[in-house]
Each structure stands twice: as structure tokens, then as C-alpha cells.
Amino acid sequence: MTDADGAYEFTALPAGRYNLFISKAGYVGAPWGQQRTGEGGEPIDAAAGQTIDHVDFALQRGGVITGRIFDEFGEPLSGIQVSVMRSQPMNGQRQLMAMSSEQTNDLGEFRIYGLAPGQYYVQAAWRRFGPGDPTSPDRTGYPPTLFPGTTDAGAAQRFTIGAGQTIGDLVMALSPIKAVRVEGTAIDSNGRPLANALLTISQETSTSGYSSGQSVSPEGKFTLTNVTPGEYTLRVQTNDDRKQVATMKLAVGAEDIRDVRLVASPPSTISGRIVIDPAQAASMPVTTFSVSTYSVDPPVTVYISAPPVRVAEDLTFELTPPSIGRHAISVINLPTGWSVRSLRVNNIDVTDEGIELKPNERISGVEVELTNKATTISGIVKDGRGGPAKECWTLVFPVDSKRWKPNSRYMRAWRAAEDGRFRAAGLPPSDYYIIALDKMEPGQNNDPEFLERIRPRATSFSLVEGETKTLELKVNMVF
Numbered sequence: 001m002t003d004a005d006g007a008y009e010f011t012a013l014p015a016g017r018y019n020l021f022i023s024k025a026g027y028v029g030a031p032w033g034q035q036r037t038g039e040g041g042e043p044i045d046a047a048a049g050q051t052i053d054h055v056d057f058a059l060q061r062g063g064v065i066t067g068r069i070f071d072e073f074g075e076p077l078s079g080i081q082v083s084v085m086r087s088q089p090m091n092g093q094r095q096l097m098a099m100s101s102e103q104t105n106d107l108g109e110f111r112i113y114g115l116a117p118g119q120y121y122v123q124a125a126w127r128r129f130g131p132g133d134p135t136s137p138d139r140t141g142y143p144p145t146l147f148p149g150t151t152d153a154g155a156a157q158r159f160t161i162g163a164g165q166t167i168g169d170l171v172m173a174l175s176p177i178k179a180v181r182v183e184g185t186a187i188d189s190n191g192r193p194l195a196n197a198l199l200t201i202s203q204e205t206s207t208s209g210y211s212s213g214q215s216v217s218p219e220g221k222f223t224l225t226n227v228t229p230g231e232y233t234l235r236v237q238t239n240d241d242r243k244q245v246a247t248m249k250l251a252v253g254a255e256d257i258r259d260v261r262l263v264a265s266p267p268s269t270i271s272g273r274i275v276i277d278p279a280q281a282a283s284m285p286v287t288t289f290s291v292s293t294y295s296v297d298p299p300v301t302v303y304i305s306a307p308p309v310r311v312a313e314d315l316t317f318e319l320t321p322p323s324i325g326r327h328a329i330s331v332i333n334l335p336t337g338w339s340v341r342s343l344r345v346n347n348i349d350v351t352d353e354g355i356e357l358k359p360n361e362r363i364s365g366v367e368v369e370l371t372n373k374a375t376t377i378s379g380i381v382k383d384g385r386g387g388p389a390k391e392c393w394t395l396v397f398p399v400d401s402k403r404w405k406p407n408s409r410y411m412r413a414w415r416a417a418e419d420g421r422f423r424a425a426g427l428p429p430s431d432y433y434i435i436a437l438d439k440m441e442p443g444q445n446n447d448p449e450f451l452e453r454i455r456p457r458a459t460s461f462s463l464v465e466g467e468t469k470t471l472e473l474k475v476n477m478v479f
Contacts, residue, residue: 062114063161067170076108141179184260193220272366388420
């Protein structure tokens with residue numbers, strides 16, 4: 001914490017590279033070295049015994065949006081989740097993403113503060129998932145609604161907020177729709193009730209993502225009331241040593257849904273080993289690896305990833321991913337200069353496709369090959385006058401547009417250093433484009449439309465395993 005004069009100090013730090021971030025309620029948090037709101041910062045390299053002074057920040061006050069939410073009768077609605085949203089590239093298309101949220105009070109009022117300068121939309125979401133009162137005749141619900149009162153993102157009003165600016169007294173009335181009840185049972189693979197298991201219902205749309213959980217009854221039954229029309233995912237997971245799980249998609253319309261049947265099965269597993277070329281293994285420091293999985297399907301934000309698993313002394317491992325679908329494996333605690341070369345299942349390379357995991361499936365014969373023959377690209381970015389460009393982004397992306405997707409190992413984006421120099425290691429051997437840009441919005445680094453637009457101005461190059469390449473770039477203006 002800073003003191004009364006705003007001063008701070010970190011002492012006894014080991015030599016290394018550090019990122020610094022500062023935040024204060026009501027202000028826009030920022031990383032050290034940030035040049036524009038929403039962009040990344042710059043790391044600070046600290047040598048052993050070095051003292052670095054005057055790493056000063058100047059925070060700007062955040063914007064504020066206030067207002068009230070009413071029902072169709074003009075009565076205030078409490079407990080409504082109000083979100084300010086921005087349009088950002090996501091999974092190849094622009095979507096509204098929530099930046100900050102707040103619930104309305106008993107007067108239907110909300111106040112969202114600390115907003116960075118930019119353009120925003122305001123959405124009100126009514127959420128009442130849960131067992132509720134099965135005998136209640138009230139079936140009124142409200143769909144997620146964008147200001148001034150529309151469910152169509154194209155018809156929503158956009159607000160431009162400057163530093164410290166307040167947009168107040170927004171008033172929006174929600175229009176009711178019929179909510180429905182969903183009833184069903186959850187059983188394990190032997191037909192026994194999943195007593196007291198955790199049931200989760202989640203929804204992800206272009207304008208919102210939400211999940212809510214409750215316990216299944218001792219008889220394996222569940223009831224969800226006040227569910228508004230839309231596409232949902234149901235997921236049930238046991239809390240005992242059976243460790244069984246089931247998921248299903250559920251389309252909700254205007255009528256109640258009964259007799260939903262969730263049949264759980266034991267979780268799927270992935271087992272295998274770490275592979276290191278004996279000629280390279282001698283140069284690897286003694287270390288302890290851990291491995292984890294991550295989904296390479298379109299991201300789902302409502303499920304928590306499984307914790308990393310420690311690799312055994314014989315370099316074998318077994319993982320239990322929290323969901324089915326396609327998964328990749330990451331290795332944690334890799335020494336400097338080492339990277340994952342390939343991911344194989346029974347000698348078939350699935351590095352880019354991932355491992356397809358089905359319910360109650362045990363996949364063995366997985367090999368995660370490591371290498372220290374890492375590629376390296378480095379160079380300098382120059383401005384229009386031939387000097388080093390200090391405020392720019394460098395972006396690397398593959399020639400093959402099929403690899404333009406989130407979490408692609410073929411894509412990198414970073415800020416150039418103060419002297420305009422850049423360096424990136426560990427890109428897989430392939431054909432690439434590289435370009436330096438004066439600015440870049442969050443998410444544009446894997447937005448196919450944006451990459452297609454800048455591709456004609458990018459420089460092409462190729463990398464083979466272990467190659468080091470030096471490049472000189474000029475800053476391009478983003479239009």
C-alpha cells in the first residue's frame with residue numbers, strides 16, 4: 001500500500017523481470033509503462049543489487065454511470081445485475097463483453113464507477129435461477145435488456161465516457177416475458193440417485209454470461225424456476241468419492257420442461273509421459289514439472305479449470321479435465337529456453353488439434369515432447385524518422401489463416417521496449433507474418449478480420465527449429 005504521500009517501495013527483490021500494476025477505488029488501474037488506456041504495460045528489468053527510483057504513476061479518475069431500473073408497472077426492481085459492456089473482438093467476431101457490474105438496491109438504483117475512458121453499452125439482467133417456490137403461479141421473468149430498452153445489440157445506445165466523467169440518471173423499464181420451470185433427475189452410471197450433487201445451470205450469449213448452482217435433493221431430483229427462454233448448459237457433479245459428472249445442452253422455450261434426465265459417468269482421464277531427447281536432457285536443470293489441460297474449443301468461462309497435477313519421478317502423469325471436448329496440455333515450471341515441441345497420442349501428432357475427450361473415456365499413450373531447440377526472433381522497430389519507436393506493438397501471426405484463433409501457439413503480441421527493441425522465443429517452426437503497429441485494441445491480436453486487414457502491410461518470414469532471426473520493422477498506422 002502507498003503511504004499518505006503516495007510513495008511505495010519494494011525491497012529485497014531477486015534479480016529478474018517484473019510487472020508493476022497500481023489500482024485505487026474510483027480510479028482507472030494501470031500497469032507501469034502503459035501509453036494508452038486498455039493497452040499493456042512494460043516490464044522492468046532489475047539487476048542484482050540495483051536500485052530503481054522514480055517509477056511513478058499518475059492515475060486518472062474513472063468514469064461513472066448511474067441510473068434506475070423499473071418493472072413494467074413503474075416499480076423499482078432490486079437485485080438486477082447491471083453491466084457496462086464494450087464491443088471487443090472475441091472468437092473471430094465482435095461481441096459485447098462486460099467490463100464492470102453492480103446490482104440494483106431496493107430503490108432500483110445502480111452506480112458503476114472506475115470506468116476507463118471509452119465507449120460503453122448498459123445492460124440489465126434479471127437472474128432468479130433456483131428451486132424457488134414450486135407452488136407459486138408467478139411465471140414472470142425479464143430478458144437481458146440493453147439501454148434504452150432493447151434485446152437487440154444493434155439497437156442499443158452507446159455512451160462515450162471521458163476520464164472522470166459522470167453519466168447519470170439513466171432510467172430503463174424492463175418488459176416481462178414468461179419464465180418456465182425445469183424439472184428432472186440426476187443419476188450415476190449405475191442408476192443410483194446423485195444425492196446432494198452440485199447442479200449448475202449456465203448461459204452464455206453474445207451479450208452475457210451467467211451461471212448459478214444448487215444442490216440436487218437426496219432423491220436425485222432438481223427443480224429450476226424462473227428460467228427465461230434461451231440456450232443453457234446443465235452440469236451436475238458429485239461431491240463424494242464417486243466423482244461422476246454429466247453435462248447436457250438445454251433449449252428453453254415458452255413451456256415448462258419436465259423429466260430432464262442427467263446420467264453421470266466417471267470423469268474422463270488423460271494419462272501419458274513427458275518425453276525429452278536424451279541428447280538434450282543432460283542440459284536440463286533439475287526441476288519438478290506439473291501439467292494441466294486447457295480447452296481448445298471456443299472458451300467456456302463458467303467452469304473452473306482443474307488444478308495442475310505434479311509429474312511423477314518417471315515423468316508419467318494422469319489428468320482429469322473438468323469438461324469434455326478438445327484439450328491441449330501445458331507444462332508448468334519449464335526451465336528458461338525450453339518449450340513444448342509436440343503433443344502426440346499413440347504416435348499421432350495432435351499438437352494443434354488437441355485431444356478429443358468424450359464422456360467416461362480413458363486416453364493413454366499421450367506424449368508431451370519437450371525441446372530446448374527454441375526459435376528466437378529479435379530486432380528493432382523504427383519510427384518514420386528512422387529512430388527507435390517507443391510506443392508501438394509488435395504482432396506475429398501465422399501465414400496459415402486456419403491457425404488464427406484464441407490461444408494459438410503461433411501468435412504473439414507484445415510492446416516494444418523503450419529503445420524500440422523486441423525479442424520473442426519459443427514460436428513453433430512455421431511461416432509467419434510480423435508487423436509493428438502504433439496501437440492495438442484488446443482482442444485484435446487474434447481477430448481474423450483485423451489480421452486480414454493488416455496482412456498486406458506485414459513482413460513475411462520463416463522459422464526452422466532452433467533458428468534465431470533478426471528483423472528490422474517500421475511502425476504502421478492502424479486505420
